[in-house]
Amino acid sequence: MGQRKSKARAAVACGLGAVVGGLLAFHRALPDLPGRPAGLLETFLPWLGLAVPALLGWALLRRSAPAAYAALLPAAAWLWLFGGFLLPGPDPDHDPDRVADLVAVQHNVGDDNPDPAGTARALASTGADLIALEELTPTALPAYAAALAPQYPYHTAAGTVGLWSRHPLADARPVDIRPKGLGEDWNRGLRATARTPRGETAVYVAHLPSLRLGAHGFGSARRDESAVLLGRALAAEPLDRVVLLGDLNSTVDDRGLAPVTARMTRPGRDFAFSWPAVLPVARIDQVLTRSASVVRVRTLPATGSDHLPVAADIRF
Known part of the structure; x- marks a missing residue:
């Protein structure tokens, strides 16, 4: 037996x-x-x-x-x-081929963040070229703008997403990624041209709808629909060089994001889990590129948000 x-x-x-x-x-x-x-x-x-x-x-x-x-x-x-x-990631200090042409920070700041100004100062201290924020509320936006303005004089926002830049921004406009059934006040996408020292780069900021896990399973229909719309916008982008910053509400392995990830280059090594901030289990905050490479991605210290900020070194 x-x-x-x-x-x-x-x-x-x-x-x-x-x-x-x-x-x-x-x-x-x-x-x-x-x-x-x-x-x-x-x-x-x-x-x-x-x-x-x-x-x-x-x-x-x-x-x-x-x-x-x-x-x-x-x-x-x-x-x-x-x-x-x-494996150990690239060390930009000892590998000149890995020195970043552009540093970008992506952060869902949380619509209930108790310290918007402190969060903005923490992000500005990174010295990044671009800072993309999601879940900006009308009451908190002035605090973020005031704290970031000294180092980031160029700024654009649409709905609850915003972009701050050290370099001039042009052709800024909202990007419609709204799924059916949501009101016209739902705006979570924007696009701008950043005029960097290495040339013009199209920068997209997006916040895809949240996922819901319930009795009927993994509720991703709205997120998937929004991903299709974002993928179409990326496909129609005339500039070769593109940077996408956003809370995509899933990892790059999730097939629901295929309309987006199929048109972009995924980051290199590093888990860099960003959510939830208390005990991160997944990176749902993404920095994706086209005609460029993310040579290093990392999370930054926690702010007042339930997400961790993500910083990426981008090489053209």
């Missing part, structure tokens, strides 16, 4: 390892079922790696070689996807 139980446990361990490894390696092959479970999985994909220490712990506890072998498949799949994130 004991031997039979041991074989059953080994079979369970092998099955779990195969399932987790398969989900990691072939998550793109999962069908889009009602409730969008595949999108939810892709949002938190790196955390599937927790199955590896769990299986190894089980193997040690049970002294089971099959359980140890079962951890190899998910471990290999995880390392294939995310192993590069664990």
Whole structure:
């Protein structure tokens, strides 16, 4: 009986390892079922790696070689996807090819932020060229503008999103990414041309609708619809060089963002989880580029928001 139980446990361990490894390696092959479970999985994909220490712990506890072998498949799949994130990132001080042409900061400041001026000063202290903010309220906007103005004389805002720049801005206008059913006062997109020393760059700031996890599954319909509209705007952009800064309300692995990510270059190594600020589990604040590369991305210290700011070094 004991031997039979041991074989059953080994079979369970092998099955779990195969399932987790398969989900990691072939998550793109999962069908889009009602409730969008595949999108939810892709949002938190790196955390599937927790199955590896769990299986190894089980193997040690049970002294089971099959359980140890079962951890190899998910471990290999995880390392294939995310192993590069664990390697040391580029050091701009010792690698001239990695010196940033542009530094951008992206931050959802939170519509209930108790200290807008303090948040703005913290972001300005980074010395970034561009600062994009979301969830700007009419009452807080003057505080952000006043605190950022000394270092960022160029500024544009549309609805609840704004962009501050060290470099002149031109052709600033709202970008319509409003899903059906929302009122005309819902405006979360803008576009401007930043006239940088390296040439003109189209800068987009966007805040896609929030996701909802409920009885019917992963509610992403409005977010996905907004992503399609943003993708169309990016496709129609005449400038070659584009920087997109925004709270996209998911990670770049989520297939719901494919209309956007298919037209942009993803950042390089680093998890840089930005949400929630107390215990970050995902980077939903993104810096994406076209005809440029994000050579380093990192989170900054917490502000009064439930998101962490994200800073990115961009190389043209």
